[in-house]
Amino acid sequence: MASQSRWTKPLPEKEVLRDLIDKHCKQCKDKHSKQRTRRKANSATSSTSGADYHEAKNLSIMEIKEELEALKQRLDDPDFSFITRGDRNVTYRACSDGVRRLTLKDINTRSKPRDDKRNNIRNVIKTILDSINEEMRESHQGTYYQGRNANENFTKRQEYEIIDDICCTIGCTTASFPVDAAEKAYVGGLLSWMQNEFPTYAQSRDDGVPVPAMRSEIDLRDHGAKFILVVEKKTCFVELLQKKFYDDYPCIIVTGMGMPGVGGRGFVKILWDTFRLPVYGLFDCDPSAIEMFNTYTVGSIEKAYDNVSLTCPSMTWLGVWPSDLRDLEIAGEDLSEKDIAEVDNLLKKEFVKDNPRSKEELKEMKRTGKKANLEALKEKFGPAWLSKGFLPYKLHRLLTEKCTTRRI
Secondary structure: OHHHHHHHOOOOOHHHHHHHHHHHHHHHHHHHHHHHHHHHHHHHHOHHHOOOOOOOEOOOHHHHHHHHHHHHHHOOOOOOOEEOOOHHHEEEEEOOOOOEEEEEOOOOOEEOOOHHHHHHHHHHHHHHHHHHHOOOOEEHHHHHHHHHHHOOOOOHHHHHHHHHHHHHHHOEOOOOOOEEOOOOOEEEEOEEEEEOOEEEEHHHOOOOEEOOOOOOOEEEEEOOOOEEEEEOOHHHHHHHHHOOHHHHOOEEEEEOOOOOOHHHHHHHHHHHHHHOOOEEEEOOEOHHHHHHHHHHHOOOOOOHHHHHHOOOOOOEEEEOOHHHHHHOOOOOEEOOHHHHHHHHHHHOOHHHHOOHHHHHHHHHHHHHOEEEOOHHHHHHHOOOHHHHHHHHHHHHHHHHOHHHHOOO
């Protein structure tokens, strides 16, 4: 097979691949510059300007305080209702920047909160307003415990849902709302930043540094990076840092340690907005990992009101593809019935149909009935092969094939 011969070719020379990466980086920046100009020109006639369109914005603390005070009063109205955030009110369409993502379908689809939920919302609002008045930020954990003190049946899931309902109602992004989640994302490679007059260097640890909380002004600085690599697993992320992959191929490396939280997703988005570098995603070869890739690119149902600030639609799926398992003769594991159902469900999604590579590879996964994790590469080819073999081959392939002219 032609695809098999790719993996038997000699490893591309480092300088040749670095030149390809540099060329693609420049093309990417030029492309995004032209797209930004075109979108600004078309903004006045954008299809998202209808009354049913809803997109969260960054609000100041004073604006949030005013909105929360008003919302507290509106809760006393028995006819008050929230915008419905369930999957039935989420669609895939163009947002304010002209890029298609998961977003709310209709702000007129609404639901009235029950009395017990109204009381929980009042308690959450009180906790947040008290923190704002003290010029402090609250955490999800702190908000949960305060709510539990008022209602012993209050759960963490209810707290998260209420915060989302509030943000959606007042039109506030997750990043600017003064309730912080415990972040689990890490970054390494050619990046530093200044925050509150203190510098942080992503290369300072070979296991990465936590991504910064975006609750105050931050000055991001790249140090010659030509692309951003998002890695599903912390173990593979650490391996790449220890091998100093970013020195061989200049990059910034981020991991969300599995399904990414809003901090990790928002940070990747900010990196892309700031530097306009190509973004690649490295994930396991299974349906759950493909869902993670989709979460980074088109967003999640839960955050449909805020996916513009949490997604990076230009991210390219670098692997591991189902066709890689075939070409590398990795046996993998059998898909479970649940896995097969997830593949079938993904193939029905409009955003998968929009992405030829995802569609092709999902069909290959269903045909072979196999899946594998990133560790399968190390088990067959050795612990250094991810950084010394697989990634250089995949980057070279993507940057030399004609299909890289579109998102794959």
